[in-house]
Amino acid sequence: MTQRLPSSLTPLDTALAALLRGVDPVAPAEVPLADAIGCIAAGTPLLAAYPSRDIAAADGWALSANDLVGASAYSPLPLTEVPSWVEAGDAMPAGCDCVLDADAVEVSGPLAQVLAEAVPGQGVRRAGSDIVERTPAGAEGHPVGAADLMLARIAGLETIGVRRPRLHIVNVPDGTATAQLIAGIARAAGLDVKTHEAGARDEASIADALDVFSCDILLTVGGSGVGHRDAAIAALAQRGEVMAHGLALQPGRTAAVGRLGRVPVVVLPGSPASALAVWLALVLPLVDRLSARRPRLKVSRPLARKIASSVGITEIALLAQEHRAWTPLAVGEWPLQAIARADAWLLVPAGDEGFAAATPVDAHLMRE
Known part of the structure; x- marks a missing residue:
C-alpha cells in the first residue's frame, strides 16, 4: 500500500521538541586518548604543572643572570670555574636561571670567561610554563581537540573523560553513499558509530534491522518517501512509534522522527542533501543534548x-x-x-x- 505524507507538515520546532523530550545526557566514560578526538569533554582530570621544574630550553651554559652584569665581547667577565653545560630539556642546576649560547662563553682549560649578559629566564622554560598546575585535560562541554590530547599525553594520561553517545545507523539498500556520508560526519563529531544494512527495502526487512541495538540514537537512511519501495516509516511504526512524518523543512521534507522503546529515532531521506539537512536541523541538537555540549559557535x-x-x-x-x-x-x-x-x-x-x-x-x- 502506498503511504502518503500528511497534508499538513509538522513544523521543525514541533518535531525537534518531540525528539528531545525525555532525553538526558549520557554518562561520562573514560576512553583511550586515540578515541577521544571530537568527543565532548566531561569530568576530565586536572593536570599537574609541566615542566615540574625549570628546564633548559636550548643547549648552552647554565649561569645566574645577576653574575653576568656588564659582560661583553669588549669586556669579558672571568669566571671562578667552568659553568655547567646543559642540553635542551635538562633540569637547571641549582642557582642558575639562564642559559647562554655556546659561543657566549670562552673556555681555556680550567679558565672561563663570559662575553655576554643575560636576563633571568633567558633560554629557560619555567616550571608550569607549558601546563599550569590544575589545568583541566579538556574544557567541560567542549569537543576534545588535538591540542587537548597533546597536553594529556605530555602529562602522562592514557585515557580522558568524555560523553560519547552511541549511534546506530541502519542503511536501507540504495542509500549507501548517503549512509557513509552521515557515518563519516558522525565519527568526526565524536560519536561511537555502528552501521547495519537492511536485507532489502521492504517493510519486513527494514523492521528486522530495527531490533534495538545498544545505542543512544538510531538513524535509518533511505526509504522515507511515499514511493512503492519506501517502507522505512511503516517499519518504524511496526517496531516502535512514529511521532512525525513529513516535516516543514527543506531539504528534508520526507524525514520522520520517532521512538524505539526509549531510543530516539530519526528517519533520514536517501538523498545526500536531504539527509545532511536533517542531520543539521534535528540530529545535531539531539547529539548536543546527549553530550551535554555547550552551545555551538x-x-x-x-x-x-x-x-x-x-x-x-x-x-x-x-x-x-x-x-x-x-x-x-x-x-x-x-x-x-x-x-x-x-x-x-x-x-x-x-x-x-x-x-x-x-x-x-x-x-x-x-x-x-
Whole structure:
C-alpha cells in the first residue's frame, strides 16, 4: 500500500521538541586518548604543572643572570670555574636561571670567561610554563581537540573523560553513499558509530534491522518517501512509534522522527542533501543534548546578496565566506557541489520570507 505524507507538515520546532523530550545526557566514560578526538569533554582530570621544574630550553651554559652584569665581547667577565653545560630539556642546576649560547662563553682549560649578559629566564622554560598546575585535560562541554590530547599525553594520561553517545545507523539498500556520508560526519563529531544494512527495502526487512541495538540514537537512511519501495516509516511504526512524518523543512521534507522503546529515532531521506539537512536541523541538537555540549559557535557576517524563502516552511541555506560576508550558495534545494563548497549553514525560520542583502546573520560553521 502506498503511504502518503500528511497534508499538513509538522513544523521543525514541533518535531525537534518531540525528539528531545525525555532525553538526558549520557554518562561520562573514560576512553583511550586515540578515541577521544571530537568527543565532548566531561569530568576530565586536572593536570599537574609541566615542566615540574625549570628546564633548559636550548643547549648552552647554565649561569645566574645577576653574575653576568656588564659582560661583553669588549669586556669579558672571568669566571671562578667552568659553568655547567646543559642540553635542551635538562633540569637547571641549582642557582642558575639562564642559559647562554655556546659561543657566549670562552673556555681555556680550567679558565672561563663570559662575553655576554643575560636576563633571568633567558633560554629557560619555567616550571608550569607549558601546563599550569590544575589545568583541566579538556574544557567541560567542549569537543576534545588535538591540542587537548597533546597536553594529556605530555602529562602522562592514557585515557580522558568524555560523553560519547552511541549511534546506530541502519542503511536501507540504495542509500549507501548517503549512509557513509552521515557515518563519516558522525565519527568526526565524536560519536561511537555502528552501521547495519537492511536485507532489502521492504517493510519486513527494514523492521528486522530495527531490533534495538545498544545505542543512544538510531538513524535509518533511505526509504522515507511515499514511493512503492519506501517502507522505512511503516517499519518504524511496526517496531516502535512514529511521532512525525513529513516535516516543514527543506531539504528534508520526507524525514520522520520517532521512538524505539526509549531510543530516539530519526528517519533520514536517501538523498545526500536531504539527509545532511536533517542531520543539521534535528540530529545535531539531539547529539548536543546527549553530550551535554555547550552551545555551538555561530559566526555573524552580512549577506552578500539576499536570501528569499517561502513562508510556512523552514529552509536551510548553505553559505560560503567571501570577503568577510556570507554568500548564499543554495537555499532549500542543494546541488552536491554547493555542499562541497559550503563554509556555513543558516536556518531560515518558517515565519520569515528571507533576509535582505547586507543583513547580518548568525550562521553555524560546517566545520568547527
